[in-house]
Amino acid sequence: MLKPRMIEERMLLLLRQGKISKWFSGIGQEAIAVGVTLALKKDEYILPMHRNLGVFTTRNLPLSKLFAQWFGKASGFTKGRDRSFHFGTQAYKIIGMISHLGPQLGIADGIALASKLKNKNTVTAVFTGEGGTSEGDFHEALNVASVWQLPVLFCIENNGYGLSTPTSEQYNCEHLADRGLGYGMEAHIIDGNNIIEVYTKIKKIAKSMRENPRPVLVEFKTFRMRGHEEASGTKYVPEALLKTWAKKDPLKNYEQFLKNKNIITDAFEANIKAEIDAEIKHNLDLAFTENNVVFNESNELNDVFKYFDFHEFNPKTEEKELRFVDAISEGLKQSMQQHKYLVILGQDIAEYGGVFKVTEGFVNQFGKERIKNTPICESAIIETAMGLSIAGMKAVVELQFADFISSGFNPVVNYLAKSHYRWQQNADVVLRMPCGADVGAGPFHSQTNEAWFTKTPGLKVVYPAFPYDAKGLLNTAINDPNPVLFFEHKALYRSVRQLVPTNYYTIPFGSASVIKKGTQVTVISYGAAVHWALETLTKNPDISADVIDLRTLQPLDTETIFNSVKKTGRAIILQEDSLFGGVASDVSALITENCFEYLDAPILRVASINTPIPFAKPLEDGYLPKNRFEIALKKLINY
Known part of the structure; x- marks a missing residue:
């Protein structure tokens, strides 16, 4: 004393x-x-x-x-x-x-x-x-x-x-x-x-x-x-x-x-x-x-995240058709087999299998000690996940809906995001974020709130659009020793199917996917909006476009974006989130700063209107940018 x-x-x-x-x-x-x-x-x-x-x-x-x-x-x-x-x-x-x-x-x-x-x-x-x-x-x-x-x-x-x-x-x-x-x-x-x-x-x-x-x-x-x-x-x-x-x-x-x-x-x-x-x-x-x-800028930036030695597991040839939700479930299951100290936490995820049935059957295979039902308390559960990381374990937290992360916002942005930078303690935590509108769920079950977190240094943000990417990126997220917010669009869960490798594989962060190639315009998007862009281009076969699916928003693959824009001279960015302060704004600014002399037209951003997300179908359709995207795309082509 x-x-x-x-x-x-x-x-x-x-x-x-x-x-x-x-x-x-x-x-x-x-x-x-x-x-x-x-x-x-x-x-x-x-x-x-x-x-x-x-x-x-x-x-x-x-x-x-x-x-x-x-x-x-x-x-x-x-x-x-x-x-x-x-x-x-x-x-x-x-x-x-x-x-x-x-x-x-x-x-x-x-x-x-x-x-x-x-x-x-x-x-x-x-x-x-x-x-x-x-x-x-x-x-x-x-x-x-x-x-x-x-x-x-x-x-x-x-x-x-x-x-x-x-x-x-x-x-x-x-x-x-x-x-x-x-x-x-x-x-x-x-x-x-x-x-x-x-x-x-x-x-x-x-x-x-x-x-x-x-x-x-x-x-x-x-x-x-x-x-x-x-x-x-x-x-x-x-x-x-x-x-x-x-x-x-x-x-x-x-x-x-x-x-x-x-x-x-x-x-x-x-x-x-x-x-x-x-x-x-x-x-x-x-x-x-x-x-x-x-002050050393390189040292400061390098200490925001714990170094991640990404190990690529290549998929073998055997594939089967999976829905988006099944790809997520399979990735989780195979990651549980890979990491014996991985624990999944969330509301109703055990016997019930989660509200979207992603963890259905997991209790029988892994037991209730590793598949843990939690009380309704987002803040404490995210903190518990951080405590598991401090004690040398891994944690995946299923947020029942991405909207509910607001009840656990403080530990995400002030504890998980800052710990490695402050005292070299990583947060080996993945937060699964079922998100998105176009499902008639109203203001509290429909947000796509990725911009809350791309703004916060120390967090990685992943947002796949296809089953193949969802499984491979989720495996990478769980391997990564840093905090990852993994967005899963609810409207894609049972509407999108794709051939997916049956074995365990990983996809690196910071690598966008060019899923369609063209010469007239670069279309940049992520999540469900990628599918809206592809539907629009299918209806307009005369438009030749590069379509870039960002897949990860933090880190962001700027090289793929810049190379495409330099080739096409035009860029349009489509996001589901409302326009102001969203990811599209930063992508637009980056293109302006790095590709200005290659542009033949203004950069266009297309997004949802600046209101909360409404419930009724006619209102939700008016809120979302699906129909406005085609108008904006044609305007850009004809500029």
Whole structure:
């Protein structure tokens, strides 16, 4: 407890000197971080918050590297790309937080699920504050952990205030531990300022959880003696309350206890402080003398994704005709056979086989441990998938409809997408996204929302139009150690058939398919819109067109696009998504910037109108660009 206290005191001094940018103080709460960490085994994961410096020091992280992290130096855990405790380290089994707080609770579920599937008998501890318990992620994560009986130790540090908001304005129950009852979960209240109570009780609880895997909720009663972060101060805290809790300082009281028992002396204490002080000074000097981080564009771009050594599995000659949905199902099944640590998660995917029957029969072949029905909680399930990846497994998540990804948007764009860039932790997760209109499903079951994710660095976006591509690209997506959003158009599931190799094969990302060749115009599209373009050209045999099916939107095959446009001199881009801010806009801009001198006509974009997707057939037909595409194509040819 003394080491994190002394480090903090030094950091507060450096903060006043302007040498660090921000500090979230855990002074007065050290007993919780230190006690929990000591009670767990070295190979058990801990997911701390920004007041849990004691977790890092108790696990003996190199102080020079920790200081370099806070100073934004290249040798820090995030190479200067993030600050504070927003990092993780597999070497010490610590998984850091992000500012959105809630996602780490679901991540702990995933790590614990991996432990259970691998029969490791380990506990995963995750921290949150009392303020974080109001987030939906908290409730989703506790529910999932309880339903699946995951060995997660949920640690609530109830320190009285969420920034300036007192607990009386945050929740309406006497103790947060009482919430355990609602989840059928064992719960405890522990004096978070008593190191002996924290250590002995958590050690006993953790031992019991290893023997009988289950989640446990622990509320630590404590207090935050300084501001939420130093700039916010503590003026909102009554002075009497600060004085009361100052008397409960876990470090001072434990020092006095040890002296009263004649376990330590003043001389011993002085020696320990001198040793820690020297260690801090030495490591600060190392961090201070390191040069400031230097921007290198190549390094920055290369670290967005984990390197993927694509291995091409070539299809053999034997083929059979498959519907689009069957190709997806077959690819999933063969990938499950390829990867023994691959788990599929989703609503109704087990005995029911999913709403589109993609996983029908999978339970009989792979068992319920690998084909897991989930509660309705997109955020926690995506986080669980990330936790599986952290623990060395692979996960495929079936979103019942792509529209529902909005309920899990935060972990996708802020956790999965950013983790490798921040601290070299990949997200080996595929999100299957049944999408698209033209099926009369209305505003909440028809979106093709790929543009939400092509905008986000760190995500790969795949969108096949044919059964052959769907199977090969899905296999590649599962092999890829990076997060992939795999869009599957519902209208294609049972309407498109194609000869597909029966064996396992892969198709590389970033390679578009030229499915028709011509000289007058380049037609660029993806998903169901590719079929609309081909239907239009069939009706107009006099138009000679290159038709490019992009297949993957991130990475994008610009070379194929540019070569075609340079040949034809005209380009038209067809997308199902509404026009503004869609993929077509970026493709158009890229063509303008790279092929302007080859163009004989303006680039045209054709897309759905800028409204939500309507239900009634006449309205949906008017919304979609199918009929407008032919008009625009003829206009471009005659320009």
